[in-house]
Structure formats: C-alpha cells, structure tokens
Amino acid sequence: SIFGGLGCKVELINPAKSLLSFLDAEISEALGYHLRNMSVRCRHEEHFSHIEAHDDHVITYLDSGKKIKSDIFLWANGRTGNTDKLNIGAVGLVANKRGQLEVDEHYRTSVPNIYAAGDVIGYPALASAAYDQGREASNAIFNKDAFHTLGEFPTGIYTIPEISTIGMNERELSEQKIPYEVGKAYFRNIARAQITGDEVGMLKLIFHFDTLEILGIHCFGDQASEILHIGQAIMNQKGGGNTLRYFLNTTFNYPTMAEAYKVAALDGINRVF
Known part of the structure; x- marks a missing residue:
C-alpha cells in the first residue's frame, strides 16, 4: 500500500486465498478494494516460480504459467529469529x-x-x-x-488505510457456534472524519447476542490503531464491565472519532431482539 500510495503500479503475488486471511473477512475485503483504487493488483492463490533479471527490468514467472514484467522485484518472506550467529x-x-x-x-x-x-x-x-x-x-x-500472564493483545497493521483488531472475528465465532451480532460505524457518517476528510473506514463491534459482551473489535481507516484502544480498555473490564451498554450509556466528546463506538453500539443494539 505504501508503494501504491506513492503512485507506483504494484502486482502483489499472494499464495493465500485472500489478503491477511487471519483478519475479519469484511476488513480484508475492504483492504483489497482500497488497494485496487491505488493501482495495486492482487493475484491470490499464486506462487512464485523464478525470476529473470535484466538491466532495466525483471520478469517474474509464476507456477500458473503467468509472467509479469516490472522495474523492481520485492520478496517479502516474513521475519526470522536473529539466532544464527549466537552459537x-x-x-x-x-x-x-x-x-x-x-x-x-x-x-x-x-x-x-x-x-x-x-x-x-x-x-x-x-x-x-x-x-x-x-x-x-x-x-x-x-x-x-x-509476574502476570499477558492477555489478549491488539494487532496494528500500518497499511493505507490502517487496520487494527482485537478479539475474535465472525468466522471464528461461527465455527464455535457462539451467538453474536454486529454493530458498525462507517467513518463517512462520523462528524470528525468529515471535518478531517478521512472518510474511508469503519469500526466494527462484534458482541454476544444474549449477554452483550464485546467479543471482537475490528477497525479500518485513519488512526485505526488509536481508535481500537478505547474498545480494548472496555474488553478488559471484569465483573460484567465488558458490555456493549458502556458505549450506549456513555456520552462522548463531539466531534471525535471515539463517537464511532456510540454509533456502532446503537447500530448493533437495534439488531438484538
């Protein structure tokens, strides 16, 4: 997304079925949509075979028989522990x-x-x-x-737009047969986002259908990693403090991005019966 944001045309070769498949599917799909708008073309379920280097370009060959000509080839293979020279x-x-x-x-x-x-x-x-x-x-x-055992931690992914998430996603909850509902707030409907011009994004709250306990928070858009911390604090509350009702009953400063929690909570509670 950084290269796309700089105006480069990017071909992303992805061995998986979707981008960042550990994310909530809706967030992953939103990222793919906005990457396409930045001239980033994602080729899913493709595998790199070999490259052919030339003085002014590189040709990348895929196992599927496709080939791609580009100025630069960037291989991203994750991180490894720096232990090889420690004996x-x-x-x-x-x-x-x-x-x-x-x-x-x-x-x-x-x-x-x-x-x-x-x-x-x-x-x-x-x-x-x-x-x-x-x-x-x-x-x-x-x-x-x-000493205390570390609990659930948030994930921040600094793509353009930014992504942050904590807790379970819809796929995981469905697999475990946990009854849940979803509340959403689209940034385009939040006054602060309209003022700053950062209207691309969404806050998604996933909560237990019966108890209203917040089970997962997924955010996509500008300052997503900062916005997530508000919900993370509520998820960590004990003794019934982790509940959607906190956002329903709390008055937030206006205009702020924190207001998205109120909007998402109202959207979610309207689906409960």
Whole structure:
C-alpha cells in the first residue's frame, strides 16, 4: 500500500486465498478494494516460480504459467529469529527453521536458566507485545509475585488505510457456534472524519447476542490503531464491565472519532431482539 500510495503500479503475488486471511473477512475485503483504487493488483492463490533479471527490468514467472514484467522485484518472506550467529547450540538450545526458540508460559526456554522474549519466540512478533514480554520475563526471573500472564493483545497493521483488531472475528465465532451480532460505524457518517476528510473506514463491534459482551473489535481507516484502544480498555473490564451498554450509556466528546463506538453500539443494539 505504501508503494501504491506513492503512485507506483504494484502486482502483489499472494499464495493465500485472500489478503491477511487471519483478519475479519469484511476488513480484508475492504483492504483489497482500497488497494485496487491505488493501482495495486492482487493475484491470490499464486506462487512464485523464478525470476529473470535484466538491466532495466525483471520478469517474474509464476507456477500458473503467468509472467509479469516490472522495474523492481520485492520478496517479502516474513521475519526470522536473529539466532544464527549466537552459537546457541553451545548452551543446549535448538532453534526452529525460522531461527525461533520455544518458551513456556514464563518465557523460559528448554534450558531452565535461559529466557527469551520478542520476535525470537515467534507469534505475535509485535513490538508492543515484545516490550511486555521482556518485562514479564524479567519479573519471572527477579520478581515472581509481579509476574502476570499477558492477555489478549491488539494487532496494528500500518497499511493505507490502517487496520487494527482485537478479539475474535465472525468466522471464528461461527465455527464455535457462539451467538453474536454486529454493530458498525462507517467513518463517512462520523462528524470528525468529515471535518478531517478521512472518510474511508469503519469500526466494527462484534458482541454476544444474549449477554452483550464485546467479543471482537475490528477497525479500518485513519488512526485505526488509536481508535481500537478505547474498545480494548472496555474488553478488559471484569465483573460484567465488558458490555456493549458502556458505549450506549456513555456520552462522548463531539466531534471525535471515539463517537464511532456510540454509533456502532446503537447500530448493533437495534439488531438484538
């Protein structure tokens, strides 16, 4: 999306059936739509075969027989743990094929006096999570009473437009046969978005049909990662505090993007009977 935003025509070769398939399907589809508007063409379920380099261009060959001519070829293969030069075998550690180490719930590796945190232990491989993992690993070593298991964490994807999500999506809830309903607020209907001109986007609240407990929050658009934190705070409330009614009964500043929660909550409660 960054290259598309700079005016480049982009061919995205994606082995999966959809973009970022772990996302809520509606959010993934919205991203694909806006990428197309930025001249990013997504080729799903395609696999790279080989490339042919020339002085002024590159030809990419796909397993399906297609070939693509471009100025630049960018290969994105994810992240690996930076362990290959640490000689970890000398202390009895073995990394997986991506250079990552397995840890227990206290971030202890297979060697009891060695701990690991951050990208080197794999999922979620987020800077925000790594910060807290490192702190809790230190607590596990030096201050066991202060240690606590990290709960659900948000995901921020800094595409254009931005995406952020926490909790379960519709597919996961349907697979588990959990009754749910959805409330949505489109940014084009939010006064603050109209004022700033950032009208592309949506806030989606997924909540339990019977209890109104918020089960997932999915946001797409400008400042999505910031907007999500409001809902995250409510999802973390105990003793019945995690409920859609918080947004129904709370008055938000106007005009703000936080108002989207009120709009989405009203949209959702109107579907409950």
